[in-house]
Amino acid sequence: MSFEPNLVGFLCNWCSYTGADLAGTARIKYPPNLKVIRVMCSGRVDPNFILEALAHGADGVLVCGCHPGDCHYVEGNYKCQRRLPITRMLLGEMGIDPRRVRLEWVSASEGVRFGQVVSEFTEEIRSLGPLALQEWAFDAAAADAQLAHQGGDHA
Amino acid sequence: MPKPKLGLYWAASCGGCEIAVLDTELKVLEIADFFDIVFWPCAMDFKYDDVRALADGEITLTLFNGAIRSSENYEMAKLMRAKSTVLCAFGSCAADGCIPGLANFTSLEAIERYVYDESPSTVNPEHIRPQPVWDVPEGTLRLPQLWNTVRTLPQVVDVDYIIPGCPPQPDQIKAVVDAVVDILKNGKPLPPKGTVLGADPRACCEECPRKRDVKKIRAFVRPHEVVPDPEICLLEQGLICMGPATRGGCGAKCVKAGVPCRGCYGPPAGVHDQGAKMASALGGVIDSTDPEEIERIIAGIPDLVGTFYRFSLPASTLRRRQVRP
Numbered sequence: 001m002s003f004e005p006n007l008v009g010f011l012c013n014w015c016s017y018t019g020a021d022l023a024g025t026a027r028i029k030y031p032p033n034l035k036v037i038r039v040m041c042s043g044r045v046d047p048n049f050i051l052e053a054l055a056h057g058a059d060g061v062l063v064c065g066c067h068p069g070d071c072h073y074v075e076g077n078y079k080c081q082r083r084l085p086i087t088r089m090l091l092g093e094m095g096i097d098p099r100r101v102r103l104e105w106v107s108a109s110e111g112v113r114f115g116q117v118v119s120e121f122t123e124e125i126r127s128l129g130p131l132a133l134q135e136w137a138f139d140a141a142a143a144d145a146q147l148a149h150q151g152g153d154h155a
Numbered sequence: 156m157p158k159p160k161l162g163l164y165w166a167a168s169c170g171g172c173e174i175a176v177l178d179t180e181l182k183v184l185e186i187a188d189f190f191d192i193v194f195w196p197c198a199m200d201f202k203y204d205d206v207r208a209l210a211d212g213e214i215t216l217t218l219f220n221g222a223i224r225s226s227e228n229y230e231m232a233k234l235m236r237a238k239s240t241v242l243c244a245f246g247s248c249a250a251d252g253c254i255p256g257l258a259n260f261t262s263l264e265a266i267e268r269y270v271y272d273e274s275p276s277t278v279n280p281e282h283i284r285p286q287p288v289w290d291v292p293e294g295t296l297r298l299p300q301l302w303n304t305v306r307t308l309p310q311v312v313d314v315d316y317i318i319p320g321c322p323p324q325p326d327q328i329k330a331v332v333d334a335v336v337d338i339l340k341n342g343k344p345l346p347p348k349g350t351v352l353g354a355d356p357r358a359c360c361e362e363c364p365r366k367r368d369v370k371k372i373r374a375f376v377r378p379h380e381v382v383p384d385p386e387i388c389l390l391e392q393g394l395i396c397m398g399p400a401t402r403g404g405c406g407a408k409c410v411k412a413g414v415p416c417r418g419c420y421g422p423p424a425g426v427h428d429q430g431a432k433m434a435s436a437l438g439g440v441i442d443s444t445d446p447e448e449i450e451r452i453i454a455g456i457p458d459l460v461g462t463f464y465r466f467s468l469p470a471s472t473l474r475r476r477q478v479r480p
Contacts, residue, residue, distance in 0.1 A: 046432075046435050047428075047431035047432075047434040047435050047438075048426075048427065048428050048431040048432065048435070048472070050431075051428055051431050051471075051472040051473055052427075052428075052472055054472075054473070055472045055473055055474075068444065078444050079438055079439050080438075081444065081446065081449065082437075082438040082439075082441045082443070082449050082453075083434060083435055083437075083438030083439075084438075085446075085449055085450055085453050086434040086437055086438055086453055086456075086459070087431070087434050089453060089456075089459055090430060090431070090434055090459055090460055090463065093459055093460040093476075094460060094473050094476050094477065095476045095477030095478060095479065096473075096477055133473065133474075133477065134304075134475065134477055134478070135303060135304040135474075136473075136474055136475075138306055138310045138311055140311070143226070143229050143302075143311070146226050146300060147226055147229065147230055150226060150287055150288065150297055150299070150300065
């Protein structure tokens with residue numbers, strides 16, 4: 001079976017979520033891979049959210065906010081603009097391709113653009129393949145089997 | 156009434172937690188008087204079989220320090236869990252993985268290759284590696300096996316309480332011992348399972364005496380490059396101080412001495428990932444809106460993940476670096 005990317009999107013309430021709504025009402029076609037989570041501001045997107053998404057099955061995370069200068073809360077998107085590069089650098093050093101996390105500005109009128117962003121991002125993650133984290137969960141059965149195999153003092 | 160039994164064990168650790176117990180000074184005599192110490196390999200002569208001979212739950216309290224990174228650590232974690240009524244992850248290694256957990260930045264294969272082949276002082280032309288099981292005329296020799304991924308104690312067994320710190324500060328250990336004695340002597344109720352003991356739920360900044368103002372950082376500096384002002388917040392001076400993403404309880408000792416917080420008490424209450432929280436904090440204080448300048452300022456953070464996860468990589472959200480062959 002071909003790989004379908006599992007994507008999580010954090011969309012700001014004031015611009016990008018409304019932009020996504022517009023994409024829907026305007027019947028714009030784009031891939032259904034993005035699971036949208038509405039946040040009040042892109043400045044609310046804690047890097048924790050992004051790591052949690054990636055650790056629990058997302059192949060990519062898209063963060064969308066108002067264009068610089070347009071933030072409903074004046075400077076929330078600037079905070080996001082600084083947090084995302086740090087998060088991407090962190091991911092790169094953790095052996096995860098930084099392209100899996102993308103920040104885009106989408107205004108309430110940019111329904112077409114929202115569709116393009118989601119299409120592009122889906123194709124990019126499709127080309128990167130699934131993010132399968134190595135040895136994330138602790139495998140108690142394997143650890144017990146190792147003990148049993150060693151026998152002796154360590155049984 | 157028979158004395159309550161106390162066990163102390165070390166897995167993958169440096170021994171600093173054991174020293175911290177001895178650093179409680181005269182309190183250690185009180186501990187030895189109140190408890191019957193049944194297992195403490197660092198300080199007293201006990202064997203694993205002495206523990207195996209005990210009934211399940213017979214040890215009232217076990218303070219377990221050290222991360223879990225070998226089959227032996229794992230076996231002892233399971234044994235101490237079974238024999239203890241209350242098992243406490245003692246210190247940063249057991250709670251968050253700490254310095255041994257930095258092995259999660261690489262792989263077991265890479266570590267063995269360096270240690271047994273590539274290091275400049277190694278002469279090993281036959282590429283001999285330690286074998287877990289080896290037959291000799293006298294019988295079979297066995298060695299514990301190292302794991303590729305270092306785990307925290309709560310990741311491998313059920314843990315009742317956590318005492319963080321690298322090491323836990325002696326004053327905090329004294330306070331915890333007093334609380335335990337109070338509970339056992341006077342029948343006080345136990346705190347809810349999973350409680351973090353001997354620490355503050357808030358960030359280290361809450362204990363920091365330095366003056367804080369609006370943080371606006373245009374460049375990061377390393378400790379050897381500047382003489383920090385003794386009064387002002389170190390982060391405001393461009394030093395990466397982990398205080399905002401670190402649990403308090405240590406009394407902000409490092410910061411008072413002019414050294415940025417390194418994050419040894421782990422993430423504060425309500426925070427799962429210390430590194431991500433630090434990324435969040437720094438994102439809030441960098442003083443620029445120009446993407447290129449932001450990239451340049453961020454590039455000045457030395458060893459980003461090594462700094463952010465120095466004490467908590469195995470307990471972090473991603474748990475280890477993805478090492479592709």
